[in-house]
Amino acid sequence: MKKIVITGAAGFIGSRLARQLIPEQCLVIGIDNLQSGLMANMKDLLDHPRFKFICADVSSNSIMLREELDRADEIYHLASPASPKFYQSMPFDTIAVNTLGTKNMLELARTTGAKLLYSSTSEAYGDPLVHPQDEQYSGNVNTWGPRACYDESKRLGEVFCYEYFTRFGVAVKVARIFNTYSAGLRSDDGRILSNFISQALTGLEITVYGNGMQTRSFCYLDDTVAGLKLMMEKDAANGEIINIGNPKEYTVLEVARLVKQLTGSASPIVFLPLPKDDPKRRRPSIDKAKRLLGWQPQIELEEGIERMIKDYRQRLAEKGKL
Numbered sequence: 017m018k019k020i021v022i023t024g025a026a027g028f029i030g031s032r033l034a035r036q037l038i039p040e041q042c043l044v045i046g047i048d049n050l051q052s053g054l055m056a057n058m059k060d061l062l063d064h065p066r067f068k069f070i071c072a073d074v075s076s077n078s079i080m081l082r083e084e085l086d087r088a089d090e091i092y093h094l095a096s097p098a099s100p101k102f103y104q105s106m107p108f109d110t111i112a113v114n115t116l117g118t119k120n121m122l123e124l125a126r127t128t129g130a131k132l133l134y135s136s137t138s139e140a141y142g143d144p145l146v147h148p149q150d151e152q153y154s155g156n157v158n159t160w161g162p163r164a165c166y167d168e169s170k171r172l173g174e175v176f177c178y179e180y181f182t183r184f185g186v187a188v189k190v191a192r193i194f195n196t197y198s199a200g201l202r203s204d205d206g207r208i209l210s211n212f213i214s215q216a217l218t219g220l221e222i223t224v225y226g227n228g229m230q231t232r233s234f235c236y237l238d239d240t241v242a243g244l245k246l247m248m249e250k251d252a253a254n255g256e257i258i259n260i261g262n263p264k265e266y267t268v269l270e271v272a273r274l275v276k277q278l279t280g281s282a283s284p285i286v287f288l289p290l291p292k293d294d295p296k297r298r299r300p301s302i303d304k305a306k307r308l309l310g311w312q313p314q315i316e317l318e319e320g321i322e323r324m325i326k327d328y329r330q331r332l333a334e335k336g337k338l
C-alpha cells in the first residue's frame with residue numbers, strides 16, 4: 017500500500033488532501049504541531065485505519081527518527097502557517113519550518129526514495145512588477161518587513177528543493193500556490209474571504225485595506241488539491257516550479273461588493289490603511305500547469321463564495337451567533 021506523508025495535515029489544505037487520498041487505498045501519515053491547524057479539521061480522519069496522526073514539529077531533527085515515516089512513497093510538505101495573521105505572530109517558527117523543516121523532509125525523501133511536493137507560494141513573487149506572474153519571474157520581495165519571514169523563507173525552501181533535485185536526484189516538485197479558499201477555512205484566518213464573509217454575516221463593517229484597487233486571484237480548494245495531486249503524479253513535474261492558482265483577477269473592492277451582494281448583508285464597506293508590503297497585483301500565469309499537468313481551475317469565484325457563505329452561516333448558527 018502506498019505510504020503518503022502529509023506535513024501540515026491539520027491545516028486547511030493538508031486535511032482536505034488527506035481526506036481525498038485515504039479512499040484511494042493509501043496509508044496517510046499526517047504530521048502537525050497544531051500551530052495554525054486544528055484537530056477539528058481531522059475529526060473524521062483520526063479513527064480511520066489508514067490515517068495515522070503524529071503531533072510533532074517537522075523543523076526538529078527528532079522527526080527523522082519516527083519509524084512511521086520509514087518507506088514513505090510520497091511526501092506533501094505543506095507545514096507552515098499561510099495567513100499573515102499567523103505567520104507574523106510566529107516569524108521564527110515560520111522561518112524554521114520552511115527552511116529546516118523543508119530540509120528534513122527532503123532528507124527523508126532522499127533516504128526513502130520518496131517523491132516530494134513542496135508548497136511554496138505566490139508570495140515568492142512579493143509585490144510583483146511583472147504581470148501576470150509566470151514561473152520565470154524572480155520576484156520583487158522585501159527582506160526588511162513583516163512579510164519577509166514568510167516570503168523569504170519560502171524562497172529559501174525552494175533553494176533547498178533545487179539542491180536536493182540537482183545533487184541527489186530527489187523527485188522534487190515545487191507548487192507556488194496562489195490564494196486558496198473554500199468552505200471549511202477558519203473564520204478567524206484573517207485573509208480576505210474569511211474576513212469579508214464573517215463580517216458580512218455578522219453585520220460588522222466589511223474592512224477593505226487601502227482603496228481596494230489592489231487585485232487578487234482566488235482558487236477554490238478542490239481545484240488547488242487536484243493540481244497538487246497531479247504534480248505529485250506526473251514525472252513531468254519533477255524538478256519544476258509550477259504555479260497553482262486561478263488566473264481570474266479581481267480587485268479587493270469587487271470582492272467586497274460581491275460578498276455583500278451574495279450574503280444580502282447591510283454591512284457598510286469601510287477602508288483601512290494598507291498594510292506594509294501588501295502586493296498591488298496578483299495573478300498567476302498557469303500556462304505551465306496546463307502544459308505539464310493538463311490542469312486548470314474549474315470553480316468560479318461566485319460559486320465558491322456561495323459554498324463558503326453556506327458553511328459560515330451553518331457554523332455561526334451552531335454557535336448561536338446568527
Ligand SMILES: NC(=O)c1ccc[n+]([C@@H]2O[C@H](COP(=O)([O-])OP(=O)(O)OC[C@H]3O[C@@H](n4cnc5c(N)ncnc54)[C@H](O)[C@@H]3O)[C@@H](O)[C@H]2O)c1
Binds near residue numbers: 026074093098196
Ligand atoms: N492557503 C493558501 O491560500 C496558500 C497559499 C500559498 C501557499 N500556501 C501554502 O500551503 C501550505 C498549507 O497552507 P494552509 O492554507 O493549509 O495553511 P494552514 O495554516 O491551515 O496549515 C498549515 C499547517 O501546518 C502546521 N504547521 C506549521 N508549522 C509546523 C511545524 N513546524 N511542524 C508541523 N506542522 C506545522 C500548522 O499547524 C497547520 O496545521 C502552507 O505551506 C502554505 O504556506 C497556502
